[in-house]
Every structure is written in structure tokens, then in C-alpha cells.
Amino acid sequence: MPRTVLPTPQEAAAAAAxxxxxxxxxxxxATLALSGGSGGELTLEALSRRRSQLDWSxxxxxxxxxxxxxxxxxxxxxxxxxxxxxxxxxxxxSRRHPLVDPAxxxxxxxxLAPDGLLAVQLGLGDDGHTxxxxxGSPALTSSAWVAETTSPSGEPRLTLTPAYLKxxxxxxxxATGAGKKDVVEKASTDPSxxxxxxxxGPRASWFLDDAAxxx
Ligand code: 6PG
Numbered sequence: 656m657p658r659t660v661l662p663t664p665q666e667a668a669a670a671a672a673x674x675x676x677x678x679x680x681x682x683x684x685a686t687l688a689l690s691g692g693s694g695g696e697l698t699l700e701a702l703s704r705r706r707s708q709l710d711w712s713x714x715x716x717x718x719x720x721x722x723x724x725x726x727x728x729x730x731x732x733x734x735x736x737x738x739x740x741x742x743x744x745x746x747x748x749s750r751r752h753p754l755v756d757p758a759x760x761x762x763x764x765x766x767l768a769p770d771g772l773l774a775v776q777l778g779l780g781d782d783g784h785t786x787x788x789x790x791g792s793p794a795l796t797s798s799a800w801v802a803e804t805t806s807p808s809g810e811p812r813l814t815l816t817p818a819y820l821k822x823x824x825x826x827x828x829x830a831t832g833a834g835k836k837d838v839v840e841k842a843s844t845d846p847s848x849x850x851x852x853x854x855x856g857p858r859a860s861w862f863l864d865d866a867a868x869x870x
Pocket of ligand 1: 721
């Protein structure tokens with residue numbers, strides 16, 4: 656798996672942002688899916704700082720996963736992106752496709768990215784989850800593109816599935832902090848570990864800080 660390791664979380668997220676922009680650049684129809692978490696937040700900030708580097712009017716925004724809360728709730732991944740990227744860049748409402756309803760999301764994906772998304776940013780949980788694909792979730796093997804899941808703490812979520820995510824042209828996984836070093840090592844060295852992140856296959860590009868890569 657392609658791997659970029661940089662000293663700080665901010666630098667790792669900035670490298671991911673550069674790679675996402677490179678994947679989106681020059682395309683008439685560009686699709687990008689975003690995540691939450693600290694890696695998502697840092698990547699959104701880095702993308703926002705690079706606002707002049709892309710014609711954002713060509714980009715349709717999706718979400719890799721979402722909590723089932725109102726879009727203005729503090730835990731909404733859409734809300735995070737709206738605050739850090741979409742509103743500051745003036746992204747048109749028609750280009751925003753928040754993940755609120757599985758059937759609607761599948762229709763939008765079918766219409767705008769039938770062969771897969773152009774670029775996806777994902778994070779990594781210390782249990783190996785990515786998006787809202789938690790260990791043992793039926794969503795991991797579902798053939799649907801969007802699935803309902805529940806986090807280990809019981810929070811209802813929606814997530815894109817590996818069946819769909821794997822079709823993406825470019826996937827950036829941002830994982831930072833010492834808390835991630837064991838799972839990063841396991842995902843990199845044991846192909847049969849069965850971690851959710853491994854369901855994406857070996858093509859995804861990893862962006863790590865020194866602490867997460869320290870094993
Ligand atoms: C979310 C996610 C989730 C996240 C990981 C890693 O909405 O919470 O999309 O998959 O990316 O839990 O989160 P951190 O970057 O905060 O460790």
C-alpha cells in the first residue's frame with residue numbers, strides 16, 4: 656500500500672489534501688467523499704487553505720459516513736465540512752449531497768458517480784474501522800452501496816460500503832497519533848487480520864504522522 660509518513664498530523668493531512676486535489680484536478684465532473692473524525696477535520700482545514708488550487712464549482716461532495724443526527728448537530732460530518740470547507744468556499748447547495756437517506760444516497764451516487772467516486776478521504780479507528788464500517792458489521796460484505804450501521808457505543812450511522820468505496824479512483828486514509836500505531840502495523844503486516852480498513856483492498860494511499868507509523 657502506498658504510504659506517506661510526515662512528522663505531524665497537520666503535515667500528514669496536508670499531504671492527503673494535496674493528493675486529493677491532484678485526483679480532482681482538471682476533471683469536468685469531479686466527485687469527492689469526506690469523513691469525520693480528527694483526520695477528516697485536519698484534511699478539511701488543509702483543503703480549505705488550498706481553495707485557490709481547484710475549480711471547486713466542478714466538484715460534487717459526498718460523505719463516506721454520517722451519524723443519524725440533524726445536519727446542524729455538532730456530531731454531523733456534513734456539519735463539520737460545511738463549517739470548514741463548503742461554506743467558506745461558497746459551494747452551491749446543488750453540489751452538496753449529505754448522507755441522510757440510503758435510497759436517496761444510492762440514487763445520487765448512481766446519477767453522479769456510477770463507476771465510483773473520483774476521490775475519497777477516510778480515517779482509521781483504533782479497532783480498524785473506517786467510515787462507519789465497524790468490525791463484524793454486515794455492511795462490510797453487503798452488495799448495497801450505502802448501509803445502515805451502529806457504532807460500538809450504539810450510535811446509529813450510515814456508511815458507504817466497501818462494495819462501492821473500492822471502485823474509487825483515489826482513496827486517502829489519514830491516520831495520526833500514537834493511538835493508531837498498533838492498528839496501522841496490523842493492517843500493514845497481516846493481510847488476513849480481517850480489519851474493516853482492509854476491505855478496501857491494497858490500492859488505498861495512507862497518510863500517517865510519525866506517531867501512527869512508529870511501529
Ligand atoms: C467518523 C468517521 C470515522 C473516523 C475514524 C477515525 O465520522 O467518525 O468517519 O471513520 O474517520 O473514527 O477518527 P479519528 O481521525 O478521529 O481518529
